[in-house]
Structure formats: C-alpha cells, structure tokens
Amino acid sequence: xxxxxxxxxxxxxxxxxxxxxKISNSKIGHICSEETKEKIKNSLYGNIPWNKxxxxxxxxxxxxxxxxxPNWKGGKYYRTGYVYMYxxxxxxxxxxxxxxxxxxxxxxxxxxxxxxxxxxxxxxxxTDDNVLENLELxxxxxxxxxxxxxx
Numbered sequence: 001x002x003x004x005x006x007x008x009x010x011x012x013x014x015x016x017x018x019x020x021x022k023i024s025n026s027k028i029g030h031i032c033s034e035e036t037k038e039k040i041k042n043s044l045y046g047n048i049p050w051n052k053x054x055x056x057x058x059x060x061x062x063x064x065x066x067x068x069x070p071n072w073k074g075g076k077y078y079r080t081g082y083v084y085m086y087x088x089x090x091x092x093x094x095x096x097x098x099x100x101x102x103x104x105x106x107x108x109x110x111x112x113x114x115x116x117x118x119x120x121x122x123x124x125x126x127t128d129d130n131v132l133e134n135l136e137l138x139x140x141x142x143x144x145x146x147x148x149x150x151x
Contacts, residue, residue: 076101081127092116102130106137119144 075086077098085104088097091113102120107113109132114120121136121144122129138144 078128083128083130102127102135105130105132106135109135110137117141121147 077084083101084098085101086097087093087099087104090097090099090104092103093099100120102122103114106120114137117140119138119141121138123134123136126134136147138147
C-alpha cells in the first residue's frame with residue numbers, strides 16, 4: 001500500500017513517495033516498549049498534574065458516594081423537580097444507584113417492588129411532594145395518560 005507521488009498529507013506541503021510511506025508505515029502496527037506502555041497507562045489512570053503524580057485509589061469511585069465524603073448530603077438530590085434517593089441495592093436503580101423517591105414511597109406502601117411499566121402519579125402535580133396521600137399508582141403509562149385527560 002503506497003501513495004502516488006504528489007499526494008499531500010498536510011495542507012500545502014508535498015512529500016515524496018518514500019516519506020509518505022515512512023509516515024504511513026510508522027503508524028501501522030506500531031509496537032511500544034514496556035516503558036512507553038507504562039507511561040501511557042500512568043497518564044490515563046491518575047498521574048495528572050493536579051495530584052502531582054499520586055495515583056488515585058481503586059475505591060475512589062465508591063468513596064465519592066458515601067458518608068466518607070465531606071460533601072455527602074444523605075444520598076438525596078433534586079433534579080427536574082423530582083427527588084432521587086441513593087439506593088444502589090434497588091433492582092430498578094439507575095446506573096448511578098439512584099431511584100425516584102415517589103416510587104420508593106409507593107413500594108413501601110404496597111409491600112413490593114414496582115414493575116418498570118408501573119407509573120406513580122402526583123395527584124396535586126407537585127413532583128417533589130412525595131407523601132403517600134399525594135401519590136396514585138397506575139399499571140402503565142396509558143392508564144396514567146387517560147387519568148390526565150379526564151382532568
């Protein structure tokens with residue numbers, strides 16, 4: 001696989017066929033030394049300037065989500081009007097380990113996990129008001145939408 005004379009690699013700069021082949025062959029199947037591989041690995045996994053080359057511990061990801069972190073607020077956060085609780089053991093948690101609080105309240109009330117297609121409706125339309133009296137369970141979103149259209 002070679003290039004014909006006159007092809008350009010950089011805009012406006014012409015190279016000879018030999019130079020083009022050297023450049024293309026140097027990038028294909030390049031094998032790094034063990035030292036270079038270690039440098040690349042360190043640069044990707046923690047040896048970054050702000051921490052002066054100190055590698056972060058493997059459990060860093062988990063310690064960010066626990067009481068050990070000084071910013072820990074009890075595993076509760078608000079987003080788009082809804083309250084989320086940190087429950088990584090829950091079968092329907094998101095990939096960060098959080099579940100909608102209104103779903104947890106309803107599950108506690110009925111004594112089982114909700115199915116993914118079941119919908120919990122806020123009767124007064126205030127999505128962070130998660131008291132049981134304000135919640136209504138629908139078997140699917142179709143039933144939920146029908147209730148919205150009745151009102």
